[in-house]
Amino acid sequence: MKIDIIKKTQEQFFISDSDLEIIFTKALAGGEVSSEDEIVEWLTERFIPNIVLISKDEYAHMCVDALKIVSHVAPTDYGSSRQRDMGQLWADMIRGYLGEAAFLQFLKTNWGIDADLGHDKGTLGEYLPMDIHAVTLPGERPRSPRIKISIKATKWNGIWLDIPGDQFNHSDVHVLVKVGVGRDHLFAFFKEISVFKDKVLKIGEEVGSLSKEESEDLFESLPSFQQIPAYICGFALKSNSYENLSYTGKRGRKHYTIKGWNGPICAGDLDKIKSTEGIIGEAKFEGIGAFSHEQGYLFNTGNFLWRKEDWEKIIKNL
Incomplete structure (x- = not known):
C-alpha cells in the first residue's frame, strides 16, 4: 500500500x-x-x-x-x-x-x-x-x-x-x-524549443567544432523538459x-542545531541560544548553517498553516 x-x-x-x-x-x-x-x-x-x-x-x-x-x-x-x-x-x-x-x-x-x-x-x-x-x-x-x-x-x-x-x-x-527544478531547468527548456539543435549545435557543426554524430550525441545528453511539479x-x-526566540532544536556534544523557528529573529539571538543551551560551540540552522542577516522573520516549513x-x-x- x-x-x-x-x-x-x-x-x-x-x-x-x-x-x-x-x-x-x-x-x-x-x-x-x-x-x-x-x-x-x-x-x-x-x-x-x-x-x-x-x-x-x-x-x-x-x-x-x-x-x-x-x-x-x-x-x-x-x-x-x-x-x-x-x-x-x-x-x-x-x-x-x-x-x-x-x-x-x-x-x-x-x-x-x-x-x-x-x-x-x-x-x-x-x-x-x-x-x-x-x-x-x-x-x-x-x-x-x-x-x-x-x-x-x-x-x-x-x-x-x-x-x-x-x-x-x-x-x-x-x-x-x-x-521541482534543479540547476538545469533552463537548459531543458532550450532543448525543448530547439535552441540547441537548430542554433548552437548547428553552428558548432558549421565551424568544425562538432561532427554530425557528436552533435547528435551531445543533444541527447542534454536534460529534457517535462512538466514541473x-x-x-x-x-x-x-x-x-509571535514570540521571541521561538526555536526548537537538538543539542550536540559541542554545537546546537536549530531545527525549528516560528517568528522574529534578532541580532544576538544565536548567542542567547548558546547561553541557554550551555554549549561551547555554535548555534547553527538545520540544512543551511547560517543566514546572511540577523534581523527579520524566520519559519521552518513545519510551522506553516x-x-x-x-x-x-x-x-x-x-
Missing part, C-alpha cells in the same frame, strides 16, 4: 527517485512530519492536495517575464556581496516566478480564482510587498486584492522561509512554494502573534 501510493505520486507528478528522497528527507528535517512512519499520511493529506504541475507554456511565460527585468535587478543576494552573473540571475528569477505561477494555478484549481502577477507593472521596489496585483473571483470583475500576498520559491531541499529586514510587515500573507508548502500570517480550512480564511479575505 505504502509503495503503491509513493509510486503513483512519482508517476503523476514527474518526481524522480532522487528528488523523492530529498522531498521525504526535508519533510522530516523541516518538521512537516515527526517520523518516517507519517510519510504516507503526509503525502495524502498535505503534499498531494497542495501540488500543481507547471506546463511548458507557463514556463515560457515566466521565462520571458524574468528576461524583461533581469538587467535591472541587482546581481547580489540580500545581505551578501556574492555576485551572480546574468545567466544565473535569470535562471534564479525564473525559479521564483515559477513559484508565483504555481500559486496562481493553485488558486484557479481550488477556488476558480484568476489572478494577475503584474510582472510588467511599476518598479521592483514599488511592487515588492505583494506578488498578486489583481484577482477575479467567480462572478466578479477583476479588482485589486484586499490583502497583500508575498510568494517565495525554493527548491525541494528548502525547509526555511527567511524574510529579512522589515519585509515581513509589508505583506499580510507569506507563502512558500517548493519548485510545485508544492504549495504553506504560509505564515503577519497578523499572528497549510490545511484547506486555513486557505479558506485567506480566500475569504482576498
Whole structure:
C-alpha cells in the first residue's frame, strides 16, 4: 500500500527517485512530519492536495517575464556581496516566478480564482510587498486584492522561509512554494524549443567544432523538459502573534542545531541560544548553517498553516 501510493505520486507528478528522497528527507528535517512512519499520511493529506504541475507554456511565460527585468535587478543576494552573473540571475528569477505561477494555478484549481502577477507593472521596489496585483473571483470583475500576498520559491531541499529586514510587515500573507527544478531547468527548456539543435549545435557543426554524430550525441545528453511539479508548502500570517526566540532544536556534544523557528529573529539571538543551551560551540540552522542577516522573520516549513480550512480564511479575505 505504502509503495503503491509513493509510486503513483512519482508517476503523476514527474518526481524522480532522487528528488523523492530529498522531498521525504526535508519533510522530516523541516518538521512537516515527526517520523518516517507519517510519510504516507503526509503525502495524502498535505503534499498531494497542495501540488500543481507547471506546463511548458507557463514556463515560457515566466521565462520571458524574468528576461524583461533581469538587467535591472541587482546581481547580489540580500545581505551578501556574492555576485551572480546574468545567466544565473535569470535562471534564479525564473525559479521564483515559477513559484508565483504555481500559486496562481493553485488558486484557479481550488477556488476558480484568476489572478494577475503584474510582472510588467511599476518598479521592483514599488511592487515588492505583494506578488498578486489583481484577482477575479467567480462572478466578479477583476479588482485589486484586499490583502497583500508575498510568494517565495525554493527548491525541494528548502525547509526555511527567511524574510529579512522589515519585509515581513509589508505583506499580510507569506507563502512558500517548493519548485521541482534543479540547476538545469533552463537548459531543458532550450532543448525543448530547439535552441540547441537548430542554433548552437548547428553552428558548432558549421565551424568544425562538432561532427554530425557528436552533435547528435551531445543533444541527447542534454536534460529534457517535462512538466514541473510545485508544492504549495504553506504560509505564515503577519497578523499572528509571535514570540521571541521561538526555536526548537537538538543539542550536540559541542554545537546546537536549530531545527525549528516560528517568528522574529534578532541580532544576538544565536548567542542567547548558546547561553541557554550551555554549549561551547555554535548555534547553527538545520540544512543551511547560517543566514546572511540577523534581523527579520524566520519559519521552518513545519510551522506553516497549510490545511484547506486555513486557505479558506485567506480566500475569504482576498
